[in-house]
Amino acid sequence: MTILSDLADPRSKRSKSAQKIAACVVADPEAILSTTTASLAAKTGVSEPTVNRFCTGLGYKGFPDFKLALAAELARKQPRITHNIDPDDSAGKVVAKIFESTHASLCNTQDHLDLGALQDVVEAMGNARSVTFCGLGASASVALDAQHKLLRFPIPVMAHTDIINQRMLAVGLSPDDLLICISYTGRTKDIIELAELARERHCPVVGITSPDSPLARSCSLVLGVETGEDTDLYTPMTSRIAQLVIVDIIATCLALRQPEEFSEHLREIKRNLGKTRR
Amino acid sequence: MTILSDLADPRSKRSKSAQKIAACVVADPEAILSTTTASLAAKTGVSEPTVNRFCTGLGYKGFPDFKLALAAELARKQPRITHNIDPDDSAGKVVAKIFESTHASLCNTQDHLDLGALQDVVEAMGNARSVTFCGLGASASVALDAQHKLLRFPIPVMAHTDIINQRMLAVGLSPDDLLICISYTGRTKDIIELAELARERHCPVVGITSPDSPLARSCSLVLGVETGEDTDLYTPMTSRIAQLVIVDIIATCLALRQPEEFSEHLREIKRNLGKTRR
DNA sequence: TTGCAAAATGTAATAAAATTTCATTAAGGC
DNA sequence: GCCTTAATGAAATTTTATTACATTTTGCAA
Numbered sequence: 001m002t003i004l005s006d007l008a009d010p011r012s013k014r015s016k017s018a019q020k021i022a023a024c025v026v027a028d029p030e031a032i033l034s035t036t037t038a039s040l041a042a043k044t045g046v047s048e049p050t051v052n053r054f055c056t057g058l059g060y061k062g063f064p065d066f067k068l069a070l071a072a073e074l075a076r077k078q079p080r081i082t083h084n085i086d087p088d089d090s091a092g093k094v095v096a097k098i099f100e101s102t103h104a105s106l107c108n109t110q111d112h113l114d115l116g117a118l119q120d121v122v123e124a125m126g127n128a129r130s131v132t133f134c135g136l137g138a139s140a141s142v143a144l145d146a147q148h149k150l151l152r153f154p155i156p157v158m159a160h161t162d163i164i165n166q167r168m169l170a171v172g173l174s175p176d177d178l179l180i181c182i183s184y185t186g187r188t189k190d191i192i193e194l195a196e197l198a199r200e201r202h203c204p205v206v207g208i209t210s211p212d213s214p215l216a217r218s219c220s221l222v223l224g225v226e227t228g229e230d231t232d233l234y235t236p237m238t239s240r241i242a243q244l245v246i247v248d249i250i251a252t253c254l255a256l257r258q259p260e261e262f263s264e265h266l267r268e269i270k271r272n273l274g275k276t277r278r
Numbered sequence: 279m280t281i282l283s284d285l286a287d288p289r290s291k292r293s294k295s296a297q298k299i300a301a302c303v304v305a306d307p308e309a310i311l312s313t314t315t316a317s318l319a320a321k322t323g324v325s326e327p328t329v330n331r332f333c334t335g336l337g338y339k340g341f342p343d344f345k346l347a348l349a350a351e352l353a354r355k356q357p358r359i360t361h362n363i364d365p366d367d368s369a370g371k372v373v374a375k376i377f378e379s380t381h382a383s384l385c386n387t388q389d390h391l392d393l394g395a396l397q398d399v400v401e402a403m404g405n406a407r408s409v410t411f412c413g414l415g416a417s418a419s420v421a422l423d424a425q426h427k428l429l430r431f432p433i434p435v436m437a438h439t440d441i442i443n444q445r446m447l448a449v450g451l452s453p454d455d456l457l458i459c460i461s462y463t464g465r466t467k468d469i470i471e472l473a474e475l476a477r478e479r480h481c482p483v484v485g486i487t488s489p490d491s492p493l494a495r496s497c498s499l500v501l502g503v504e505t506g507e508d509t510d511l512y513t514p515m516t517s518r519i520a521q522l523v524i525v526d527i528i529a530t531c532l533a534l535r536q537p538e539e540f541s542e543h544l545r546e547i548k549r550n551l552g553k554t555r556r
Numbered sequence: 557t558t559g560c561a562a563a564a565t566g567t568a569a570t571a572a573a574a575t576t577t578c579a580t581t582a583a584g585g586c
Numbered sequence: 587g588c589c590t591t592a593a594t595g596a597a598a599t600t601t602t603a604t605t606a607c608a609t610t611t612t613g614c615a616a
Binding site for chain 1: 592593594595596602
Binding site for chain 1: 280283286311342343345346347349350351352353354369370372373374376377380381384385387388391393396397415416418419420422423426427515516518519522523526527530531534
């Protein structure tokens with residue numbers, strides 16, 4: 001994101017023609033890739049050498065080199081749309097596609113993550129009397145993972161992956177507790193009812209789920225994870241991984257919120273785990 | 279990663295010169311970016327028009343267009359080096375860093391993934407009488423996740439996250455079974471002993487773990503996941519996510535191995551799950 | 557094998573694109 | 587207002603890419 005944000009930066013001093021070119025590049029970077037010095041010069045009303053000087057001035061060898069850098073930057077910003085997996089793909093291709101779609105899913109999650117909501121969630125977790133993660137099916141393992149990650153904090157954290165236990169817990173929740181519901185689709189009846197049950201008892205409920213889903217509407221705070229298409233039978237469950245990264249983020253933010261002495265606490269846990277290692 | 283994996287794919291039929299060019303591109307893609315048709319032609323011992331035809335044959339407008347696509351792909355592949363998280367980073371920065379380091383971890387895993395071993399693992403799973411995933415701590419949730427993903431296949435798949443149950447299982451394993459041990463570090467005593475126990479009974483053991491670790495040495499097949507530095511207290515556990523992606527890949531490969539009728543089976547599961555949704 | 561058709565490759569010419577050179581113009585300081 | 591310096595553009599040059607056409611190779615049927 002260096003080139004474009006550099007060009008868009010109004011503080012950097014540029015000659016009149018250079019400003020025109022920069023504006024044109026920022027306005028439609030993709031278009032530049034299929035442009036020649038001549039056509040860009042014509043478009044911006046400057047001469048061809050000026051276009052070239054613009055590129056060399058930015059530190060590139062010339063216009064083609066600038067285009068390569070721009071292409072690279074745009075690629076980082078906008079990951080490729082995931083292709084579905086064909087039954088006759090080679091093993092290498094399947095691997096590449098899955099990694100690619102996972103990456104795309106992560107980028108998408110990052111772009112849509114609500115930082116304000118995240119901070120609210122971290123705040124709520126820090127202050128809650130107890131924190132409970134609930135999920136079913138694939139989301140059960142996310143809930144367990146979250147519990148494991150947060151065990152190292154001085155917060156009473158639980159995970160329930162059984163609908164009976166979840167309901168038993170929900171009826172006993174108070175406004176001082178915190179329930180975190182995890183659901184891939186946000187449309188699992190049991191989990192939605194669970195959230196509603198907790199809300200009736202005025203317990204705050206966080207949803208790590210698909211935005212605009214029924215579950216999201218029943219929560220007091222939502223960390224959105226796009227569901228993705230899932231049209232194909234072979235689609236990997238990339239959004240589950242996005243959920244886990246969100247758990248990572250929450251845990252890290254919590255760690256940063258802890259007072260200084262807490263680092264010592266973490267180190268002690270590490271020392272202790274060492275005894276189970278070879 | 280379409281261009282490079284395409285070019286590296288030995289199945290695709292190419293003319294002799296095209297093979298030479300493809301090999302050269304795969305060998306050092308970065309170098310191509312600062313190359314002209316002439317120099318690439320000289321390097322590979324073909325003529326300039328052949329280089330051009332190679333590009334147009336792949337669907338690009340010409341050599342410069344090919345270079346742009348290559349630059350974009352390399353950019354996607356090579357993420358920025360991850361920075362550690364500072365206690366005074368803003369929330370947005372923390373989020374960005376975690377996503378970035380997760381992505382870097384995924385790229386690293388992809389680069390080092392042994393495709394041959396992967397195919398062997400899929401083969402072994404397809405033929406095993408039973409498949410059991412074992413993990414402790416953070417890896418427990420990976421094991422559960424793997425079990426959940428594979429439940430949809432007609433393979434008896436289990437997960438054990440308790441060392442007592444794991445050991446009970448291990449002593450009963452036969453050469454027809456398959457044990458899959460998951461460990462972040464590959465240095466957890468209990469899991470290593472578990473693998474050894476199974477091997478004593480001539481049961482094949484797959485390790486999803488750090489390569490060159492004690493656990494890896496005790497396994498008959500290893501799918502390597504680099505441990506990463508983990509020097510920082512705030513480092514997210516990115517390799518756990520890499521392990522999950524590997525589980526995704528295994529499941530997808532297994533799905534592709536299934537006979538045609540199996541698609542119908544999957545669709546039926548989906549229909550059935552629909553009843554639990556709102 | 558031989559001979560033919562089709563594909564692949566190379567040579568040389570051409571076209572396109574980028575860069576350099578040099579003259580001109582605009583901007584800023586005194 | 588005049589001079590100096592930076593910015594710009596026209597034209598020429600060089601580099602790079604592409605096309606046209608000739609030649610070679612390859613695959614295949616008789």
